[in-house]
Amino acid sequence: MDVVALEKTEVYQGRYSVEGTLGAGGMGVIYLAKDVKLGRKVAIKQLRSDLKGDSAEARFHREAQLLARLNHSNIVRLYDVLEDGTRTALVMELVEGVTLREWMREHAASLGEKLDLLMQICKGLGKAHSLGIIHRDLKPENILVTNDGIAKITDFGIAKALDCDQQLTREDHIAGSVQAMSPEQVQGAPVDARSDLFSLGSIAFELLCDKKPFERGDLCALAFAQQITSKPHIPPQQAWPEIPKTLAALLDHLLSKRPEQRPDSVQQVYEALELVGKHGITADTQKYSETVTQLLVKPRKKGRRIAAHLAIISSILGVGIFWAWQTFMQLPPxxxxxxxxxxxxxxxxxxxxxxxxxxxxxxxxxxxxxxxxxxxxxxxxxxxxxxxxxxxxxxxxxxxxxxxxxxxxxxxxxxxxxxxxxxxxxxxxxxxxxxxxxxxxxxxxxxxxxxxxxxxxxxxxxxxxxxxxTTEMKMDAVDYNHYLKLLSKLSQNDNLQEDDLDFLEELIAKYPRNTNTYRTYAEVAASIYNATNNSKVLTSTLGILSSAEGSGTDEVALLEAKLRIKSYGADRQGFESILSKLQSKGYPSAYILAEFARFQYLQGNYSDGLAYAKQAANLRPTPHNTYLVAINQLATANYDSARSTLQKLNKQWPEYWPAFSALGAIELELGNITLAEQAITTIPKNIRTWRTKSNLGTVFFLQGKYSQALGVYQEVLQNSPNNIAITFHMAEVYLMQGNKAKANEYFNQVIVLTNENSSLNNWQHRALALAYLGNTASSVALAMKLLREVPEHTYTKYTAVQVYALAGEWQSANYYLEQLLSQGMSPEWFNLPAFQLICAQPQTSQAVLNTMCR
The missing domain is CATH 3.40.50.10070 (TolB, N-terminal domain)
Structure with a gap:
């Protein structure tokens, strides 16, 4: 394959100047080139000329797609993709250094240096796994070590696209990679992230013990593969008699034949290595060894009952984030x-x-x-x-x-x-x-x-x-002065706008290692979201925060910012992952519990939310933690307990305004409209969130003051034009005013806005909009899904009554209406047309007729 192919068309002319060949791999040839436009050296990788064909090209494209998603300091970066119609080339970061294989041959490294490299590999691999990417060909040849000692994983995507049978029939490929394969990969079985952990264990064994975990000798590739699947690895103590028990235990678990016997995640491996690095190989006490082992060992299953009990215990402890080994390391919070x-x-x-x-x-x-x-x-x-x-x-x-x-x-x-x-x-x-x-x-x-x-x-x-x-991260004087003005504005919650985020984004581009700008960005974004309910702000913020990974910014500060933004979304796995990382950093437990309680509440898991909120409040009786207890009580219609909690909160912290908003919501549901209005209007106008304003609009709606309700909703929509809840309430107002055409216009807007938004509240609004637009089949299916997910939630039952009534399923509508009335919901809530239909049906119970249809 000639290098001239890179410069044949105008697309490449003048941008990349090829200077020589760096090497060749299983599928590609790598060239040294110069990016003339940016004045930097790059590596350009092209598909080998003997691997032409749709399959090889598809694999090459897959590598480009994967690398485009992987932005991390411990992964070789993709800069550009070049295509001339017949050939594809990847323009990549030029890593000045050697492969880990060469590094091991050339360096008499200390244990600390080796642990540091392994932890860096864990970070890069963890980033890939968090995006659902499995390397499948992790080996020393695919890890580069820079002259500054930075480990970078390369060759993502190629091995992922190859099936095991093809690999085992190509001797030249197996000779270089079968050593890194997990037993399940050799056998052609489905693989997950734990397959990469086996390969990581093989690398760690060789790096730490100066010996490979499986001796190949004169074995052919197939025989060697059989050894990996059926023969035990060399005991670490045999390869390195002085190896600490903690490291030996780690290697044994990583090289387990069965995936379920390996650690659950690369994060656990990182934390075990970090613990060894902090305490050194001399800290070989029984308690210390048990601590690292506890991190890696999983309890043996003894039947469903025990498994269920373990699951409950894990849930109570916050989905496994409060590991026992951390308690003896953690300082008092x-x-x-x-x-x-x-x-x-x-x-x-x-x-x-x-x-x-x-x-x-x-x-x-x-x-x-x-x-x-x-x-x-x-x-x-x-x-x-x-x-x-x-x-x-x-x-x-x-x-x-x-x-x-x-x-x-x-x-x-x-x-x-x-x-x-x-x-x-x-x-x-x-x-x-x-x-x-x-x-x-x-x-x-x-x-x-x-x-x-x-x-x-x-x-x-x-x-x-x-x-x-921390080292000082200076800004230009003009930028810094503008930044201080924004901080002053933020401290007063003074009408923050998306323009403020644009300015912060400019600062981040200029000063990517300044942690303050990321933290401020998250605070401003959260404030704007709370005011407008614009979820796009959250998405863009997570992108900004992710771009900071590996940039040298403070890791805990970034995790805090990410956690706050993630708590507003539905990504439970991502949220729990951040919680786990914060806990591993020794972050205070009460904070972790409170964030988990709030997340559970937003996901509709109110019993769990209440349990975590109570634990957080017991550890730290703050107004926020007490408020979390109250809103979870309210969500399950436990009005008396919620009201009592909020009244105590208001007495102790009379200027904690969210409590007044929640108290107004209770009085609203119970039909105490005047009390609800008093609670809501106690909150100063300038700090009322869109939710508080929405509740005030509902006060007017239930009082039959439709024009005033419309005015409040329109005010919210001016700042939050895509607010799903307010758009739905607009439709309700027009419905009550008899303007069906206008109501349907807003119901259709709700359908559009909820097409790609799967939060609990949005399901409810979508189900009702579908029902009022006559799509009863879809609305009933969605209502049933809601009832399965959150059967005790008041608004779920309120949604179900209307959906079933509009679908003509009178017995189901009557059933949930009786529940709402029995829990104390006021008849004022049932003035919408769907509820009035129920009064004329013979299936309607006397209890409903007496309360609602008089």
């Missing part, structure tokens, strides 16, 4: 609140008029950054009151389960401020530690001041809690 910054004197900065709020925002950002430098610590959201003293605020924090408060006091004279930082024990209101130092307010010095404040704040905490200090 810290829950930290930031008190309002105290600034006295006159402050100025060159070229800036309104410097005080910007400098205050900078100091608050610096304190926030400091909490990210601490282990086993979580920052607690705290909205300070302007009407009470600092001492009174600290007293209130104590009742919220907060352990530490951070206070910054500044005394300024023009461009110079003396800052005093205090860490306060909230339980006894005593200053634990304090430090003073000068900072400059001049715009050219502000970023340096922020970095200094961050590191000094982290130093207020015990050394055991401190991570390595």
């Amino acid at each position: 810290q829950y930290i609140a930031i008190l309002p910054v105290q600034l006295s004197g006159e402050i100025s900065a060159q070229g800036e008029k309104n410097v005080k709020p910007l400098f205050t925002a900078m100091v608050r950002q610096a304190l926030t950054n400091a909490t990210a430098q601490l282990k086993s610590s979580a920052l607690v959201s705290h909205t300070p009151s302007t009407t009470i003293t600092i001492e009174e605020q600290i007293q209130k924090l104590n009742s919220r389960g907060i352990t530490d408060a951070l206070l910054a006091q500044l005394n300024c004279i023009e461009l110079r401020c003396n800052i005093e930082l205090q860490r306060i024990n909230v339980n006894n209101q005593q200053i634990v530690k304090q430090i003073s130092f000068p900072v400059l307010s001049d715009s050219g010095q502000t970023q340096q001041a922020q970095h200094t404040i961050t590191n000094n704040t982290a130093a207020l905490f015990p050394e055991d809690y401190r991570k390595k200090p």
